[in-house]
Amino acid sequence: MPASDFILNDFTISDNTPVETHTLAVLVDNDPGVLARVIGLFSGRGYNIESLTVSATEQEKLLSRITIVTCGVPHVINQIRYQLERIVPVHCVVDLHVRARELGQDKPIQRELALVKVLAKGINRVDALRLAEAFNAKMVDATVEHFIFEVTGNSSKLDQFVSLMRPIGIVEICRTGVAAVNRGSKGM
């Protein structure tokens, strides 16, 4: 690749480009306060967080993985990545959407889990169960007047499930936020 190509990567994008949603995978030291650093960066610099998931992933290396779904123009998303990399206990930051593009894929695999408590009596119970079946949702608790469904999928599937269940009678929703990895055999 000639040097002149190198410079054109992400630097010619104008601010008129539309807002994109990207998922960032951030590997950090599993120390107290690291999450606060990451979140403080987002609030302090005015970046968006649409979803945030954190958990210790590689216990033996004392690492945690933070998955952040954020939106912004490409130039801002690049800034977020570089700003995150400045945080000392942050080991690496991968923009999974950019990585997917580099791998010739559409987008990363993204999954979310929701627990949805539905109030349903009489005729509504059949509707609720049918809907759950169509969405591959598991029933994890039930009485004669309610169900709790566990549903997994990408965020839009969960949105749709919730919006269809709502007329039947939703009492409570809990969602985990997005977990994401790229396709293929290579790690981040």
Next chain:
Amino acid sequence: MKYDHTAAQPVYGREMSGAAIVVQALIDQGVKHIFGYPGGAVLPIFDEIYQQEKLQHILVRHEQAAGHAAEGYARATGKVGVLLVTSGPGATNAVTPLQDALIDSVPILCISGQVPTTLIGSDAFQEADTVGITRPCTKHNWLVKNVNDLSRIIHEAFHVARTGRPGPVLIDIPKDIQLASGFYVEPKFVSMGYRPQLVGETRAIDYAVDLLCAAKKPVIYSGGGVINSGAHAVRLLRELVHIGDFPITSTLMGLGAYPANGKNWLGMLGMHGTYEANMTMHDCDIMLAVGARFDDRITGCLDAFSPDAKIIHIDIDPSSINKNVRVNVPIVGDVAYVLEAMMYRLRGISSMQEPSARESWWQQINKWRERKSLAYHQKTNVIMPQYAIERLYTLTKKYNPYLTTEVGQHQMWTAQFFGFDEPCHWMTSGGLGTMGYGFPAAIGVQIARPDDLVICVAGDASIQMNIQELSTAIQHRARVKVFIMNNQYMGMVRQWQQLLYGNRLSHSYVEAMPDFVKLAEAYGAIGIQCTKPGELDDCIREMVACDKPVLFDCRVVNLENCFPMIPSGRAHNEMLLADEVTDDVMENAIDANDRSLV
């Protein structure tokens, strides 16, 4: 992996108290002086300091001053400046210098005491969530929870502070950890995982050199990163300017990297930069930005910033690149490494433009220079502030003095009129604009350079933000010369009120100004007052000859303003020049829409 966590369990080293570990670690890191103020939560460390002689403690009068003194010390020596403060108010008072050091990339280490581990979270006496408060204003910070981690954390903290883009770090040490017994680990046994990229990408460097060689209207825009990178980077920059005959301008933080008496020097750029520097930036075809971050005071209106330029940007911090201004050739790396590689390639090729190809560019630049944008009207009966700085420069340059400033008009006048020929001789609060910075910073410089002339150019308002440090200067025989440009106003605030707020001078006049001469005498320092241009030279000589701290009350004309100036929201080629400024221009310089731009 950034940290080797296995190092957390030291199996070697001597056993000692946490407080002794702190002192030993500082000594092993080569620290000679620390600035601080005692209090309940750091008494064990102060007790250790009392019992040794390698580490000298400089007692300040306010923790903010300890931070700024550490900054001045760091910028004069290139070493990490250290301050020691107590918990709660001690730590919160240190927040301003931490943020100041963060934005100006100054390596300092703040050690703060904390209430005992068992009391954390109980709203104990002098408790504050120091790590939480300082998280956004440090490069990194640590709360020590195990005395066996203490020495490793201190060594890591020094490494993080001075490596890559330098910055402030803080270690919060609960009192029980200071008293507990643990093992001390020497620096050489601590593995440092934090390793920023130093070497620039070869293709980008090659391309940058090609662009520079082919440039018809080049300019180099250098910043504080060159100075932070060290003496070698400064030498390389000067060589680059010389062999390419490039015009060079610099930010406020970068003054001194290229000598002000050099023939390619255009003066400072930006809001109060020279006409020739800003016009050259605006019209250039190739811009080489070295260790500078395209601050809003530099760029003016972003849409009209150097419209025809291809921009090469060397910076050690990837997040500085493309942050405010989109650049064409980004080079992430340490300035010295990157310039070395550029020079290597430049020396190898001979396709540099013939000097004649840039003749018209230099002719144009010389025309801009002839505009003499720093000209001012001399007066016979009152001292013009610009004249005061010029005389100060002329009469002290043979001593190669260190200059610090507070923040305001006097700061800009010093940057414009004091010629800096060497790096690390100029300390000012650039990014944060901290009034109260200059005097304690000067004390820090004087502690590091006891035999040199250290001058703090101050304003009558700024100096009063940390005036109590006169006492520190007397106690530690820091014979700092404070040159107060006294115009009875917060001059820069007033200038903006004149430009933007219909000359309604809301609270920018300083009533009840103290008698600075008597004030100096009250502290045991020397006070000098000068009101007439004819007496100025003698008074400055008297100040320089004095071997005590001096407060120099230089009464300057009250209503002078700082020009040239790019009004906010305007481009580099829309400067206000002093001789064009009428009352009408002042009123209409900035329209209502741009007012919010600060």
